[in-house]
Amino acid sequence: MANKLEGERDFYRQQCNELGTRLLRLQQEETQARRDAWRSRTTARLLHDIYRLADAGVSLEEIGQRFLQIILDTLVVYRAALLQYLPEQGRFVCVLSLGFSSSEQPDFISPELPEDYHFASSSSTPTPLLDCLRQAVGVPYFLWAFNARAGLALLLGNLAEDQHLHRPFEADDREIIEGALSVFIDITERKRAEMALQRANEELELRVAERTAELSVANEQLQRELAERKQIQTELAVARDQALEASRLKSQLLASVSHDLRTPLNAILGYVEMLYQGVYGPLDDKQRHTLERIVVNTEHLLIFVNNLLDQAQIEASRVVLNHTLFAPAELLTIMESTMTVLAEAKKLTLTSSIAAGMPEQLYGDRHWLSRILINLVSNALKFTEQGRVDVKIYQPEPTCWAMQVTDTGCGIPASARSFIFEAFRQADSSLTRSHNGSGLGLSIVNQLTHLMNGQIALTSKMGRGSTFTVEFPLIQPTSQGVSG
Amino acid sequence: MKQARALIIEDDADLANIFAQALQVAEYAVEVIRDGKQALELLEAATPNVVVLDLHLPHVSGQDILRRIRAQARLAETRVILATADAILADSLRDEADLVLIKPISFRQMHDLAARLRPPDTFDLADSLQ
Numbered sequence: 001m002a003n004k005l006e007g008e009r010d011f012y013r014q015q016c017n018e019l020g021t022r023l024l025r026l027q028q029e030e031t032q033a034r035r036d037a038w039r040s041r042t043t044a045r046l047l048h049d050i051y052r053l054a055d056a057g058v059s060l061e062e063i064g065q066r067f068l069q070i071i072l073d074t075l076v077v078y079r080a081a082l083l084q085y086l087p088e089q090g091r092f093v094c095v096l097s098l099g100f101s102s103s104e105q106p107d108f109i110s111p112e113l114p115e116d117y118h119f120a121s122s123s124s125t126p127t128p129l130l131d132c133l134r135q136a137v138g139v140p141y142f143l144w145a146f147n148a149r150a151g152l153a154l155l156l157g158n159l160a161e162d163q164h165l166h167r168p169f170e171a172d173d174r175e176i177i178e179g180a181l182s183v184f185i186d187i188t189e190r191k192r193a194e195m196a197l198q199r200a201n202e203e204l205e206l207r208v209a210e211r212t213a214e215l216s217v218a219n220e221q222l223q224r225e226l227a228e229r230k231q232i233q234t235e236l237a238v239a240r241d242q243a244l245e246a247s248r249l250k251s252q253l254l255a256s257v258s259h260d261l262r263t264p265l266n267a268i269l270g271y272v273e274m275l276y277q278g279v280y281g282p283l284d285d286k287q288r289h290t291l292e293r294i295v296v297n298t299e300h301l302l303i304f305v306n307n308l309l310d311q312a313q314i315e316a317s318r319v320v321l322n323h324t325l326f327a328p329a330e331l332l333t334i335m336e337s338t339m340t341v342l343a344e345a346k347k348l349t350l351t352s353s354i355a356a357g358m359p360e361q362l363y364g365d366r367h368w369l370s371r372i373l374i375n376l377v378s379n380a381l382k383f384t385e386q387g388r389v390d391v392k393i394y395q396p397e398p399t400c401w402a403m404q405v406t407d408t409g410c411g412i413p414a415s416a417r418s419f420i421f422e423a424f425r426q427a428d429s430s431l432t433r434s435h436n437g438s439g440l441g442l443s444i445v446n447q448l449t450h451l452m453n454g455q456i457a458l459t460s461k462m463g464r465g466s467t468f469t470v471e472f473p474l475i476q477p478t479s480q481g482v483s484g
Numbered sequence: 485m486k487q488a489r490a491l492i493i494e495d496d497a498d499l500a501n502i503f504a505q506a507l508q509v510a511e512y513a514v515e516v517i518r519d520g521k522q523a524l525e526l527l528e529a530a531t532p533n534v535v536v537l538d539l540h541l542p543h544v545s546g547q548d549i550l551r552r553i554r555a556q557a558r559l560a561e562t563r564v565i566l567a568t569a570d571a572i573l574a575d576s577l578r579d580e581a582d583l584v585l586i587k588p589i590s591f592r593q594m595h596d597l598a599a600r601l602r603p604p605d606t607f608d609l610a611d612s613l614q
Contacts, residue, residue, distance in 0.1 A: 259569055264498075265588060266589065266590075269588065269591070271502065274502065274505050277509070277591065309571075322576070324578050337597070338593065341592065
C-alpha cells in the first residue's frame with residue numbers, strides 16, 4: 001500500500017514537473033510571440049513613417065531630423081545620431097543628432113580607424129568609435145547600425161539612469177534599425193535626386209529665360225539696326241537721286257551756258273575775222289594788230305567754251321562715237337581753220353603733213369578726232385614762244401595710225417607728266433596765268449583717246465620742246481557703217 | 485563757166501551774215517533764208533551747188549530739209565554742209581550730209597571748206613584770203 005502510494009506520489013510529482021516545464025515553455029513561447037508581434041508592429045510603423053517622409057516636401061536636413069525623431073519615438077530611445085564615414089580621413093563625422101543635452105553634445109569626430117578596418121559586416125561595431133563615444137558621452141548602452149553602401153551609421157544610446165524608463169537593447173533591435181537606416185538612405189537618395197532634378201530644371205528654366213531675354217534684346221537690337229539701315233538706305237536713295245538730279249542739272253546748265261556763250265562769241269569772231277581778212281578793205285598795221293589780238297583772244301575763249309561743252313558731254317557719258325569714212329586731210333583742214341590765226345599771231349610756224357603711204361580714207365569719228373587734234377595743237381601753241389609746231393599724220397605700224405604734234409616750247413618736267421592729263425591741271429600752276437588755259441584740253445584729249453581705244457604718248461625735253469602722239473587702231477568700216 | 489550758187493539756211497542773223505560773207509569771198513553767189521518753211525519753198529525750184537544748213541530752224545527743221553534734199557534727184561549734186569551746235573543730232577546725220585560743222589564755226593573755216601566743195605567747173609578767182 002505504501003509502495004503504491006509512493007508510486008502514485010512519484011507519478012504525480014513527475015506529472016507536476018512536466019506540467020511546470022510545459023507551462024514555462026508556453027510562457028516563454030507567449031513572451032516570444034508578444035515580442036515578435038511588437039517587433040513586427042514597430043517595424044511596420046517605423047518603415048511606414050519613414051516612407052511618408054519622402055512625400056513631406058521638406059528639406060533633407062528636416063527629413064533627417066524627423067527620421068531620428070521617429071526612431072526615438074518608436075524604439076523609445078533617448079539619443080540618436082547619424083554619422084557619416086569619410087573614407088579619405090578614415091573617420092566618422094556627426095551629421096545630425098537628437099536627444100543629446102548641450103553638455104553631452106559630442107562633436108562625434110571618431111578616432112582614426114585603422115586602414116584595414118572592415119565594414120563588411122554592419123554588425124561588427126567599430127570598437128575604437130564606441131570607446132570614444134563612451135568616453136565622450138558616457139553613454140554605456142549602444143546600438144549601432146552601419147550601411148556600407150552610403151557610409152552612413154545610425155547610433156542609438158541610452159544613459160545608465162535611463163534604464164528604468166527603457167527596456168534594454170536586444171539583438172533583434174539591430175535588424176530593425178538597419179532596415180530603417182536602409183529605407184532612410186533610399187529616401188534621402190531619392191530626395192537628393194529629385195532635388196538635383198528640380199535644381200537642374202530650375203537652372204534650365206533660368207537659362208532658357210536668360211537666353212530668351214538675351215535673344216529678345218538681340219532681336220530688338222536687330223530690329224533697330226534694320227530700321228536704321230532702312231532709314232539710311234532711304235536717305236541714301238534720296239541723296240543719290242538728288243546727286244543725280246544735281247549732276248543732270250549741272251550738265252544741262254553747262255550745255256546751255258556753253259551754247260549761249262558760243263553763239264555771240266561766234267558772231268564776234270566771224271565779224272572780226274572778216275575785218276582782219278580784209279573783206280571790207282585793206283588795213284593799216286595798227287588796225288591789223290588790234291584785230292589780230294581780238295581774233296586770238298576770241299579764239300582762246302571759244303576753245304575754252306568748246307572744251308567745257310566737251311567735258312560736260314564726257315562727264316555725262318553722252319559721247320556717242322559716230323564712225324564714218326573721211327580723208328585724213330579733213331582733220332588737218334578743220335584744225336588749220338582755227339589754229340593758223342593763233343600761230344600767225346605768235347609768229348610761230350605751223351606745218352602739217354600726211355605721211356606717204358597713209359590710206360586715202362580712215363574710218364573713225366571725224367568730229368571727236370578733230371577735237372583731239374585741235375586741243376593738242378592749241379596746247380602746243382600755248383606753251384611755245386618761238387619756233388614751230390609741226391603736225392603729222394602717219395602710220396607707226398601697219399595696224400594703226402597716229403596724229404603727232406611736236407613743238408619747240410618750254411617742255412614738260414618729268415614730275416608733271418603723270419598728272420597733266422587730269423582735268424584742270426597744268427604742269428606749272430604759275431603758268432596758268434601767263435598762258436590763260438583751263439587745263440581741260442589735255443584731259444579731254446586723254447579721255448577721248450581712251451574712248452576710241454587709242455593710246456597717248458609724250459616725250460619732252462625741258463627747254464627743247466614736247467611731242468604728243470595719239471595712236472589709234474586702224475579699223476575697217478563694217479558694212480553697216482558705210483553708206484555712200 | 486558759171487558762178488557756183490550757195491543757199492544759207494540759218495536763223496541767226498549774225499551767223500547767216502558771216503557765212504554769207506565767207507561764201508561770197510569764196511566766189512559763191514549767195515542767198516540767205518532764215519526760216520525752214522521758206523527754205524523748202526525756195527528749194528522747190530532752185531538748185532544750189534552748196535547748202536549751208538542749220539538744224540534748229542523755225543517751222544521746218546534742218547533735219548527735214550536735209551531729207552527733202554536727199555529725196556530729190558534734181559538736187560543729187562547739191563553738197564550740204566550741216567552747221568549746228570547740236571553735236572549729238574549732227575552725229576546721227578553724218579551719213580546724209582557732205583560735211584558736218586559743229587558751231588562755233590569761224591569765218592575762215594567756212595570759207596576754206598566752202599572753197600573745197602566748189603564744183604570744179606565753176607570759176608575760181610585765186611584765193612583772195614592769203
